[in-house]
Amino acid sequence: MENGSRNNALKPMDSEQLREYGHQMVDFIADYYKTIETFPVLSQVQPGYLHNLLPDSPPDQPETLEQVLDDVKEKILPGVTHWQSPSFFAYYPANSSVAGFLGEMLSAGLNIIGFSWVSSPAATELEMIVLDWFAKLLNLPEQFLSKGNGGGVIQGTASEAILVVLIAARDKVLRRVGKKALEKLVVYSSDQTHSSLLKACQIAGIHLENCRMLKTDSSTNYALRPESLQEAVSGDLEAGLIPFFLCGTVGTTSSTAVDPLAALGEIAKRNEMWFHVDAAYAGSACICPEYRQHIDGVETADSFNMNAHKWLLTNFDCSLLWVKDQYALTEALSTNPEFLKNKASQANLVVDYKDWQIPLGRRFRSLKLWMVLRLYGAEILKNYIRNHIKLAKDFEQLVSQDPNFEVVTPRIFSLVCFRIAPVDNDEKTCNNLNRNLLEALNSSGKLFISHTILSGKFVLRVAIGAPLTEEKHVMEAWKVIQEEASNILASQVN
Amino acid sequence: MENGSRNNALKPMDSEQLREYGHQMVDFIADYYKTIETFPVLSQVQPGYLHNLLPDSPPDQPETLEQVLDDVKEKILPGVTHWQSPSFFAYYPANSSVAGFLGEMLSAGLNIIGFSWVSSPAATELEMIVLDWFAKLLNLPEQFLSKGNGGGVIQGTASEAILVVLIAARDKVLRRVGKKALEKLVVYSSDQTHSSLLKACQIAGIHLENCRMLKTDSSTNYALRPESLQEAVSGDLEAGLIPFFLCGTVGTTSSTAVDPLAALGEIAKRNEMWFHVDAAYAGSACICPEYRQHIDGVETADSFNMNAHKWLLTNFDCSLLWVKDQYALTEALSTNPEFLKNKASQANLVVDYKDWQIPLGRRFRSLKLWMVLRLYGAEILKNYIRNHIKLAKDFEQLVSQDPNFEVVTPRIFSLVCFRIAPVDNDEKTCNNLNRNLLEALNSSGKLFISHTILSGKFVLRVAIGAPLTEEKHVMEAWKVIQEEASNILASQVN
Numbered sequence: 001m002e003n004g005s006r007n008n009a010l011k012p013m014d015s016e017q018l019r020e021y022g023h024q025m026v027d028f029i030a031d032y033y034k035t036i037e038t039f040p041v042l043s044q045v046q047p048g049y050l051h052n053l054l055p056d057s058p059p060d061q062p063e064t065l066e067q068v069l070d071d072v073k074e075k076i077l078p079g080v081t082h083w084q085s086p087s088f089f090a091y092y093p094a095n096s097s098v099a100g101f102l103g104e105m106l107s108a109g110l111n112i113i114g115f116s117w118v119s120s121p122a123a124t125e126l127e128m129i130v131l132d133w134f135a136k137l138l139n140l141p142e143q144f145l146s147k148g149n150g151g152g153v154i155q156g157t158a159s160e161a162i163l164v165v166l167i168a169a170r171d172k173v174l175r176r177v178g179k180k181a182l183e184k185l186v187v188y189s190s191d192q193t194h195s196s197l198l199k200a201c202q203i204a205g206i207h208l209e210n211c212r213m214l215k216t217d218s219s220t221n222y223a224l225r226p227e228s229l230q231e232a233v234s235g236d237l238e239a240g241l242i243p244f245f246l247c248g249t250v251g252t253t254s255s256t257a258v259d260p261l262a263a264l265g266e267i268a269k270r271n272e273m274w275f276h277v278d279a280a281y282a283g284s285a286c287i288c289p290e291y292r293q294h295i296d297g298v299e300t301a302d303s304f305n306m307n308a309h310k311w312l313l314t315n316f317d318c319s320l321l322w323v324k325d326q327y328a329l330t331e332a333l334s335t336n337p338e339f340l341k342n343k344a345s346q347a348n349l350v351v352d353y354k355d356w357q358i359p360l361g362r363r364f365r366s367l368k369l370w371m372v373l374r375l376y377g378a379e380i381l382k383n384y385i386r387n388h389i390k391l392a393k394d395f396e397q398l399v400s401q402d403p404n405f406e407v408v409t410p411r412i413f414s415l416v417c418f419r420i421a422p423v424d425n426d427e428k429t430c431n432n433l434n435r436n437l438l439e440a441l442n443s444s445g446k447l448f449i450s451h452t453i454l455s456g457k458f459v460l461r462v463a464i465g466a467p468l469t470e471e472k473h474v475m476e477a478w479k480v481i482q483e484e485a486s487n488i489l490a491s492q493v494n
Numbered sequence: 495m496e497n498g499s500r501n502n503a504l505k506p507m508d509s510e511q512l513r514e515y516g517h518q519m520v521d522f523i524a525d526y527y528k529t530i531e532t533f534p535v536l537s538q539v540q541p542g543y544l545h546n547l548l549p550d551s552p553p554d555q556p557e558t559l560e561q562v563l564d565d566v567k568e569k570i571l572p573g574v575t576h577w578q579s580p581s582f583f584a585y586y587p588a589n590s591s592v593a594g595f596l597g598e599m600l601s602a603g604l605n606i607i608g609f610s611w612v613s614s615p616a617a618t619e620l621e622m623i624v625l626d627w628f629a630k631l632l633n634l635p636e637q638f639l640s641k642g643n644g645g646g647v648i649q650g651t652a653s654e655a656i657l658v659v660l661i662a663a664r665d666k667v668l669r670r671v672g673k674k675a676l677e678k679l680v681v682y683s684s685d686q687t688h689s690s691l692l693k694a695c696q697i698a699g700i701h702l703e704n705c706r707m708l709k710t711d712s713s714t715n716y717a718l719r720p721e722s723l724q725e726a727v728s729g730d731l732e733a734g735l736i737p738f739f740l741c742g743t744v745g746t747t748s749s750t751a752v753d754p755l756a757a758l759g760e761i762a763k764r765n766e767m768w769f770h771v772d773a774a775y776a777g778s779a780c781i782c783p784e785y786r787q788h789i790d791g792v793e794t795a796d797s798f799n800m801n802a803h804k805w806l807l808t809n810f811d812c813s814l815l816w817v818k819d820q821y822a823l824t825e826a827l828s829t830n831p832e833f834l835k836n837k838a839s840q841a842n843l844v845v846d847y848k849d850w851q852i853p854l855g856r857r858f859r860s861l862k863l864w865m866v867l868r869l870y871g872a873e874i875l876k877n878y879i880r881n882h883i884k885l886a887k888d889f890e891q892l893v894s895q896d897p898n899f900e901v902v903t904p905r906i907f908s909l910v911c912f913r914i915a916p917v918d919n920d921e922k923t924c925n926n927l928n929r930n931l932l933e934a935l936n937s938s939g940k941l942f943i944s945h946t947i948l949s950g951k952f953v954l955r956v957a958i959g960a961p962l963t964e965e966k967h968v969m970e971a972w973k974v975i976q977e978e979a980s981n982i983l984a985s986q987v988n
Binding site: 019054061072105183194196 | 506510512513520522524527537541542548550553559561566570572577585588592594596598602605606607611614626628630654657664674677692693696697698699701803807811830831832838854857861864867870872875944955
């Protein structure tokens, strides 16, 4: 990199250099997307591959952008699992888009730290406005909007969202019953709830034997039964414990199960528990009127979370959290050191988002969400979701028509859970066959899918939702799956 | 935004649209840097300013990039506090650079989620390698390198770094003494320690009456005295409490105080406490051999943290944490849900950074650090730091030569703590004068500085470290400060 002047003095933010190199990088990334289908979707490198390709220490003298980009091509990209590939069907999607990418660029360009209102008023205010916009798209109850005691905030991930509300709920109940009661606090969710809940409990000092991961099964398609919850709560109350937190999920990670929010919320309310709704994946679908029913009952919740970075074209990270009572958050998470004091905050005229989250610093993440909403518009975003769900419906249809396969749970959104069907109820063999199929598929580099276990069954998950995925990619994926399955079943017979 | 085809179907990641719009955004950002000195450094808007400028809900139909960029110019930029302005001297710097910006672009372009090794091996491996590189630049002890039980990881912020090591330390001691002893655990630091420690204690359930923020004063330039620590620990042991965590700081937020690591570490070791060193700001300076002495004693620490996003040209967020015992972290923070299981992880062949942090998801942040180290090289980075320290030295000199002012604590790095000097020991009037001066300076839009309180004195902080800051900006700032002070002192006399 050129130096701006003699004496090794650096001009690290020269606008013309930014322009020149920025254009080069844009072309590099555009070319990546142009050729993304040529890479194996799942990286095929072995552990430790990069260690021998890079030096042991950083260079003393500058290298050129060309050198670095060559290394990205030759050394980094082989180790990348291509989440943006149209044949990425694993986990849940992590959407990038032109609008989301531009928002990230602008945020990195301004590089402000928006911990307090004063540290960049636009960052706080745009976030409040865009979260209100989004709440309206989801038709969330008024109490989640910023004009009253509620409001929305961008967290990094659903894990952080669940941690901050758990801490808020914990401190709220401990203010009432005294902090020595920590060991009596009980948390409820289904056994399908995301692992981040248990991790949050661990961090917050909730005793793990007080975390009730209530059993679900295929009779409710892995949704939590309100009767299970009521029974558990009653038992704990009798034992002198203190139920304080319930997590319901709309669209579980394994199989998109939808917990019955209204019935669960009523039990939570009756027992003065905080009710958090995790709709990290499926929340995006609920902007479409025809899928909004899946969050019916959200009016009983204290907090609601969905990830715009999963299925709504906003680059990672952008997890949207709404609460009805912002003071529950700020009472638990506020700090007020002298070096951050300022008139607007001291006069309570503004929101300081540092008190709604774990870290102090925060990026200008609302820019990317704002750009996605404006450059695409609500109607096109709804159609984007509908298209993925239609593709998933088609895929489900294909699976159900092939006698070698079975759909394991009914598809609700854009995830299909299926497997090679068992023969003579031999579940063990069946699980091994599906394990082998998964391995064969992902080693092929042609697509990447992941798995889960439901009631002891090893299940394949095809989650449709990458921004580049079109009908042809889904059809091609199914063809590859059929072929690999035929090979495996054939070798099985021999 | 153009639609790729009929039926409102969206092609959200069309490579040619990314190219076209990406180039437009690069020019927008380059132009921003070209004109950055024309903006008031501290935004001068009033609370709620944006609410009336934007609609109440998102558009149904797409808008154009031109419309959005016009709004950025007219509505967003007035609400931005310009952290990248050469006249930004508040808080601590938050460096952007061409290399850091390019790294953010590339990370947003690939948009992978690197929670586990398999989810993008290059993300994990590059992070391990670059953190090793950086540890070598800092001459950290071998135990912090990845080849043994130790290793480095990128956290979002120093707050998250301190939280994860506090949780690791808490769980380690509770495994030994039983989890009911939580209420007996005691944390130590100086009263100059960053507020994130107390927040971490609050989150982790440490009782706040067991958080010893030990008093410091000007006799040690606000460094923690080992005698104070020893006394506190002895008292707590006698009272049957359990000392378990010590946080030392190199470069405190108020005044860059440097705690004596070696002496503190010895006390920590003798009492089986976890010793964390927070060098969020000043760690960057310690890549220069002549400043490395300030972290002498780091070999006694269990964990060490510095923010490359503060003063080392790596866009926010990029907080570097090293630990000697990675298993203390992973025992506290691991999850292993079925849907994330994979061969490499199950065989313990790889590091899964999800178990070193709070969130599950993670961006490819090592790219930007790697690009900074390669495009600038170690020697130029050292000179970059040296130049800021020299400018701060010059500024300190100017302050000390003006009889209206005094330097409050000796400058160590690139922060100068000073104030209008008191007359006749009238501290109250003096504080008010300095409060007024701060207000007048920041309202002028010409520069942005912040304040702290040391031993009851209201102190002005000029932190030099924005990437565009040159000698002329520091001289101009001093001129403005002198002028405003003269005005205030003159009106005082009348």
